Amino acid sequence: MHDGSGRIVVQNLTKQFGPVAAVQNLSFTVEPGSVTGFLGPNGAGKTTTLRMLLGLVTPTSGIGLINGRPFHQLGNPGRVVGAVLEAQGFHPKRSARNHLRVYAAAIGVPDSRADQVLQLVGLGAAGERRAGGFSLGMKQRLALATALLGDPQVLVLDEPANGLDPEGIAWLRTFLQSFARSGRTVLISSHLLAEVEQTVDQVVIVSRGQTMYYGALDNLRDQQQARVLVQPSDAGALVAALREDGVAGIEQLPDGRIAVAGVEAKQVADTALRAGVSIYGIQEEKADLERLFFQLTNGQYAAPAQAQYGAQAQYGAQAQYGAPAQYGQQQPPVPPAGSGYYAPPAGYQQQPGYQQPGYQPQGYQQQGYQQPPSGYHQPVAGYPQQETPPQGMPPQGTPPQGYPQQPPQAPGYQQPPQDNPYGQQQGGGLGGGA
Incomplete structure (x- = not known):
């Protein structure tokens, strides 16, 4: 029925949802004996790819194979592939053991296997x-069980560490890793x-x-040049000395340190010693997965880098309430095709009253803040408030314009005493006034 290799092959996989291309010509191979991390920003097409691989979504074009066959041709796929896409497929009133026994019967394994996998996870x-009373981390373990x-020979897991505590993640x-070392495949x-960096190969x-x-994590790291980060007493003198030694890859960092590429920390320290420059800190920085990830994905849905709350965003004294906030000269990037973002067509007129994000109309007041009237003076602490409101303000207790006035009181009406905040009480009602 299948070749038994445990290999996952994705070839030119494409999925189009109307005008949105969720996956475009995706190709990679996952070999047995290794843990492979499938990484990408939100909306990059990861879950759609896994669903196509597991036969839950029909590709527009391309194929996804496990053991050389599409998922629906594996015969009894539960004995070949173990998959978790969502850790929520439990009846809330069914015990964890009974939940597993139901699935065990469906794939033709004995009930004793339920107890084995419970112990395993x-x-x-x-x-x-x-199961309805389980925490998110316990649900993740039950889904894995x-x-x-x-x-199975192959494990396909979508966000398996979600909800796990540090002990559970370890x-x-x-x-x-032990599952993969036994010759099986993990994606x-x-x-x-x-x-992921500590887990995958x-x-x-x-x-x-x-x-x-697509490839080995070590090969990806080797493509990036390591740097030496140094904190000198005199940055200018150290840079000049390094350039005299023929070092070209020098970068001044915002925190005052110097990043030197293509050299070892020992060479930088020796150069600083000859130049009479004190070193307050030095370390070698290797390219980590996070930095490599950001370089490759290139901020698919990131905000503009120029939109900072520091000097580039002009707040404080320079902020004008009647003009848009300034975020530097750089314009926001144009969203990529197929990202789900739709720009208005040329010539489209915005409706009256629409304001661009970040724009504050003339006379804008901060939420909850009212500008004091002209001539108003803040009272000194402990000084009684004036009985007469400031000029231009209605007397205290006057309802706003358009609000119905209180009806006139009948002749002979007496104001309830002030020590009774609820007015005159009548007998009866709820509780009889008790």
């Missing part, structure tokens, strides 16, 4: 508890880049539905 003591029921890392998508990085990188 650390839920042995919670087997009789109802469900995927392991058939002792356990998951060890489990996935996981995640946003926890620091954790290979990465597939996608952006805008396209493959940006």
